[in-house]
Structures are given as C-alpha cells and as structure tokens.
Amino acid sequence: MRENNINKNINNMLNQVEELSERYNVKLEKNFSEYSTGNLGTTSLEDNRLFISVSSKLSSNQEKKNAVIIHELGEALYILNKFPIITRSLEYCEYEQKLFEIFTHNYINHLVDLYNLREFMNPINSKRDYGKDNKNLESWKRIINICWIIIAHPIMLENKDLVEGYNELRSEVDKILNILSKVKYKRKSGSYMMDTINILKENGMSKDIEVVEQNFYKIEFVNDTIGKEKNVVTGFNIGLSEKVYNTIKENDKKYYENITISDNFKRIIVKDLFSKEMEVKDVYRYNIDFEDGCYPKLISLDSKDECYVESNFNDQIIEKEENSIEDIKSIVLVLESPHKYEYIKLQNEEIEYKPISPAQGTTGKNIENNLDIIISELLYRYKHIFKEKTYKIIICNPVPYQTSLYCLHGKGLKSKIYSNLRNEIWKAIFKQRDIKENFKKRIRDYKPELIINACTIELQPYIDKFIKDNFQDVKLVKINHPAAWGNFNVKY
Numbered sequence: 001m002r003e004n005n006i007n008k009n010i011n012n013m014l015n016q017v018e019e020l021s022e023r024y025n026v027k028l029e030k031n032f033s034e035y036s037t038g039n040l041g042t043t044s045l046e047d048n049r050l051f052i053s054v055s056s057k058l059s060s061n062q063e064k065k066n067a068v069i070i071h072e073l074g075e076a077l078y079i080l081n082k083f084p085i086i087t088r089s090l091e092y093c094e095y096e097q098k099l100f101e102i103f104t105h106n107y108i109n110h111l112v113d114l115y116n117l118r119e120f121m122n123p124i125n126s127k128r129d130y131g132k133d134n135k136n137l138e139s140w141k142r143i144i145n146i147c148w149i150i151i152a153h154p155i156m157l158e159n160k161d162l163v164e165g166y167n168e169l170r171s172e173v174d175k176i177l178n179i180l181s182k183v184k185y186k187r188k189s190g191s192y193m194m195d196t197i198n199i200l201k202e203n204g205m206s207k208d209i210e211v212v213e214q215n216f217y218k219i220e221f222v223n224d225t226i227g228k229e230k231n232v233v234t235g236f237n238i239g240l241s242e243k244v245y246n247t248i249k250e251n252d253k254k255y256y257e258n259i260t261i262s263d264n265f266k267r268i269i270v271k272d273l274f275s276k277e278m279e280v281k282d283v284y285r286y287n288i289d290f291e292d293g294c295y296p297k298l299i300s301l302d303s304k305d306e307c308y309v310e311s312n313f314n315d316q317i318i319e320k321e322e323n324s325i326e327d328i329k330s331i332v333l334v335l336e337s338p339h340k341y342e343y344i345k346l347q348n349e350e351i352e353y354k355p356i357s358p359a360q361g362t363t364g365k366n367i368e369n370n371l372d373i374i375i376s377e378l379l380y381r382y383k384h385i386f387k388e389k390t391y392k393i394i395i396c397n398p399v400p401y402q403t404s405l406y407c408l409h410g411k412g413l414k415s416k417i418y419s420n421l422r423n424e425i426w427k428a429i430f431k432q433r434d435i436k437e438n439f440k441k442r443i444r445d446y447k448p449e450l451i452i453n454a455c456t457i458e459l460q461p462y463i464d465k466f467i468k469d470n471f472q473d474v475k476l477v478k479i480n481h482p483a484a485w486g487n488f489n490v491k492y
C-alpha cells in the first residue's frame, strides 16, 4: 500500500514535469539509475535541456532513492514553473548556489506538504548537529549556511539550536525562515528573495545579486541566406526576459519593427543584426618589436586604412599571407564580440549602425597602454616564445557581430541581465558551424605564433577548447579581458 502510494505520487510529479517540459519546449533528459557523481542527485537546465539525474549509488536503497527522486522532481518543477532565479555574479561563489537552493528547497518542502509526502523524505531528513565548519565565516555566509541546513532538513526546524551558530544569529535566521514560510507559490513574484537578500546585505554580503524572471531560451537561426554569403547569420530567435523585452520596445522604434514576438513565451526574431552589414572586421593594429635585452616596444602603424576611418587607432586590413609583401609573423589577441563603441550611430540612414573596428573605447585604450607589459611578462615566463624581431598584433572577435544587442536596448554590460543575454547569444552563435569555420579560417590565415585568449571570463573556455582542438601547434595563453586591464589589474 505504502509502496503504491509513493509510486503514484512520484508518477504524478513526473507527469507534471513532462507536461510542462513539453509546453515550454524543454527537452527532458532524466537518468534515474546510471548517473554517478558525488551528489545524490542533480537537476540542471542547459540550453533548453533539463537534466534530472539520481545517483547509481542509491540503487541498493530504494527508500532513499525515492526521497531523492522527489527532491529532484521538486527542483525540476521549480524551474519549469518559471519561479524567479538569482543572477550569478562574475566571481561566482558557492554561497550563491546555496542561497538559491534555500529558495528551491523551500519550494520542495511546500510540494512535499502539499502532496503529503513528508514521511517518504525521512531518509534524507535526519536530525544531527550540523554546521561544524561554519564557525569562522563572515556572518552573511553563516546565515546562508544555517538557513540552508534547516530548509534542507525540515526536521531541524524543531531542533534549530543543534545547528552551529544558530543561537548567535537567530534573529536574522528566524527573519529569513519566517519570510520563506509565508511564500505563496501561486504568485511568481521574487519579493521574498529580495527580502532575504536584503537581510544578507545588512549582514555584510557585498555581492550584487539580482532576482530575475526565468525564461527558456529558444534559439534557432532563421534560414534566410538567399543571395547572401554563406557565413552570414541573418536571423535569430531568442526568448527574452520581460525587462529586456520592454527596454527594447521603448528604446528604438526602428529596431522594434525588426523584431517580432511569437507565441506564449516571448520569442523574438531579430532581423539584420547578424548580417554582413553589422560585421566588425578583425584588424592589424600594431607591431611589437623585440630587441635583445630591451623591453618589447608596441608601435602604432603609420596610417589607417580608409575602411577604418572612424577608428581611434591606425588600423589596417589583415592581408592574407600570400598577398603580403613583408612576411611578418603574428600575435592574435582574441576578444569575444563587438559591443557599444565598435559601432557608430548614423542619422537618417537605411542602416542605422555602422561597424567601426574592434576594441574601441576603454578596451582599445587599455590594450594600447598595457599590451607591451603583458607581452614582456610572457617573454619573461616563456623564454623562447618569441623568435622573431617583429610581430604584428592582430585583434580578433571570434563572433564579429554585436551579440550584446546593444543597439536594440542601449544598455551596458554591468547589469547581469544584459551580460547574461550577451553570453547566451554569443554561445548560440558560436555554436553555429559556419561561424566556427569562419573563425578557424581567419586564425589559419593569420598564422599566429601566439594566441592570447582575452575573451570575457564566462566565454573564455569555449575559445580555449576551440583553439586547442584546432591549432595544437600554436602557443595559447589566457588572460582577463582588456576592459579590466586598467590599474594594473591584469590576471593571467
């Protein structure tokens, strides 16, 4: 009887998960037996694929396994019900994950009560003296830990003083637990999350965490390449958060006409943004000279090519090796994609934005001021890296289009919503075979002896892997993005 009851309930939850996945076009990949990591189970959403896995280690303990399955299905339902999420900061830390789990696990507790499943959770709801390693942390971290322990093991609600630090921080912890106990999951407001974050801020948390609406990205490129070059991406479908969508709508009438919304989850199609007309071409910007025993010297070119007339720098077209008069080897500085200052806004023109050249603005200034320091450091670290007397410095954007969609919303990348949007779009575009082939062809043409991966941190691994897979012989180094190179803030 008990067995039947649990199976019925698990099936019931699973049906809901399947139904919602289908509604939101999310591909469900569940693995309830063969998965093996340190965790008992995990649930995660990636590129519209929802992975739910339960550890193979649980196969000998069916009761514990059922409890973990209920827990993971609860996490899946939190995601699929589009309850708000928190943004991850650039310097992501484990406490953000824990903080978010406080919210998802609170929802799981709500579901467990709703379906009368409390007794089945006993195998993962044990009473203990938790939190031994909690002692010497800053108070906001301790508060997160204590709340996390209590929410993850609701039996501890009756035994709070067994948790290390509770007695000391009880007023903050109880405030948060009280907020969480009153959440109405019928409404999708994240105000309870903001209230919790504010309490943590009062206790020393300095991270800027935003609560954002959850949306599933539906990404596909519209095939509209008739008469256009093959590597041109002409259309783009992406789910946007309400906030971004409204900003775009208010920002620019002209571009608003270029996006269309479709069906129930705010898919938009952006036209003409990832086209030949919006491509920012890579440039040859400097030479770097090495003379025995001297500091490497970064030398600007004598003039700029007329196609880069608006550039702040003397940029030249990168000639293909076979056309090149002088055969100079190159160092390629790889960024990610152009943003605000790499375009010029025109008035009363058919095309409103015109590409200039890569790395204008602060990025360009920081490169000019710091690249010799960086190269000199590399010279020091890898003695025989530079064999020639002179190299040309090439600046390259793997994705040469404005993935930030700046010209649609006019917002900088300081806000997590917009930098996440840029990252998602960049990844979606970089995934395209034609884009990768084009990037590969460019790098091959540049014949670099060294590639400096200075791509923004979240996207850096994609470039790293791609270069390692395709250019095994080229020396590759990673460094932080030049936008952050000011004030001696160079991280290798």
Ligand SMILES: [Zn+2]
Pocket: 071, 075, 101, 105
């Ligand atoms: Zn969990």
